[in-house]
Amino acid sequence: MYGMVNKAVEEMVVSAHGEATWLEIKRRAGVTEEIFISNEAYPDEITYRLVAAASELMQVPAEKILHSFGEHWVLETARKGYGHMMAAGGSSLGEFLDNLPLFHDRVALLYPNLAPPQFKISQRKERSLHLHYITHRTGLTPFVEGLLSGLAKMFNTTAQFALVESRAGGAEHDVFLVEW
């Protein structure tokens, strides 16, 4: 994953628990990087180790940390990092989700070594849609749930998300029903 992802994990931990906690998480995860450079590609393993160490240290399930991280990513990192591009993505939750596939296709061009997930929309109705999350990575479903939750908050929209198909359940990829 690119450095900006690990940087976001750091920002989330430091803002909520302080620098000392972050240093301890890094130590437990065996991560020696002083800082993460936004556009440098790092092995996915580093991110997974950081999340596992945070989970162990804070006695919080990894899924919950990933969910919080998803929200943090939308509400803090993405807003700061490319907030204007996020805003250009749409003025409502529905419009943003409609643009999400193209948005990710554009992001993929920016980071040649990135293997970003792909999104697909189906069953679009006035106030609901199915969001298909297609990735080679495993275990990040709670992160996507956090992202969706963050998006709903960003657009001040009350929304429900349900995982209607999941890889863990044998499906080809995860599918979320999003209703608002």
Next chain:
Amino acid sequence: MVNSPSVTPFIFSPADFERIFPFYVLVDSAGKIVSAGRSLKKLSRRVRDGAVFQDVFSPKRPAEQFAFDAVSAAVDRLYTIREQESGAVLRGQFHRLGADLLFVGSPWVGDAAELLKLGLSMHDFAAHDPTLELQQVVQIQRMVAEDLKKLTAKLTAQTGRLEEAARTKDAFLASMSHELRTPLTSVIGLSEVLLEQVSGPLNETQLTHIGVVHSGGTQLLAMINDILDLSRLGSGEPQLVFETCSVSELCTVALRRVERATTKRNQRVSYENQPGPAAIRSDQRRVVQLLDQLLSNASKFTAVDGELGLRVSVVGREVVFTVWDRGIGIAATELPYLFRPFVQIDGRLARRYGGTGLGLAIVDKIVGLLGGRIEVASTPGVGSAFSVYLRAAAAAV
């Protein structure tokens, strides 16, 4: 079989054309807007069919006013035009389309904030248009610049802390060494007096015991001197005096210093200086010190009746002092640790050969301060060669 020519793909329905070029504008020969793309119309209400092109758009580059014939004749140029009401700048090119001129392009903005100010969003752009990605590239560069600033600040702070710690350590060592040396001088001096039996005769046992005290004190003093020297060299405190030094004189002095030890061990010492470089520009005292240290080590780690030597040669603009021996040698795996303070490769050597483990660390520091370098070649059981490269005096080579 001959393929029949395909139907030209360059005929679009207006809706398709607008989807692919949402910022297009078509101008007739009278300079009036025939039609414009939906995204361009979103920028300003003034962009409408029938409006005069140059009432709505002003030229930015090239700066000349819009003239249908002139633009028609230069369709390969890159044009930037400004929509006057919104201030949006569009980059693109004109193309002659029948009797009309077609402009295709898209907004040229420094960052995505400008797009938002213009009231545009992602779906106002054609999927093939890289405008949004270009802005993001700029944004990423800014983020990376921030990352590097943070990294530099962290490293600078760390360097400062390390320098401070090193200074504190050096000051501590210097102070401790001074405090230890003062009482040791009394121990060594008075034990020497006792050994000389100036104050009266001692029996054999007493002489042996006092001998041990004296030798232990002398050894301790040597160690303290080394520590003090190393800390001075490390703190940048040493005052070096660079002058033109005769190479043969440096070697003679250093060899004379080690003569007592080599004679005692019945070792053969050879000296070669051919073709002899006359002089180097360096600190005489420190060069002698480092040669003395290397020769003392060579003697120490070479067996009784063994052989060692000092050879001087010239490589390019450098004078090379090589101290060699036919001693115990050093394993390749141990070489990286050779110049670290308090490292004597094998703990057993310290017991067998004595020494503080600071000698080579001091040599390394001196060579560094003199602007030179040192190389080691060694084979266990065969011997070692330490080569010190120092810059020759300008007229010497």
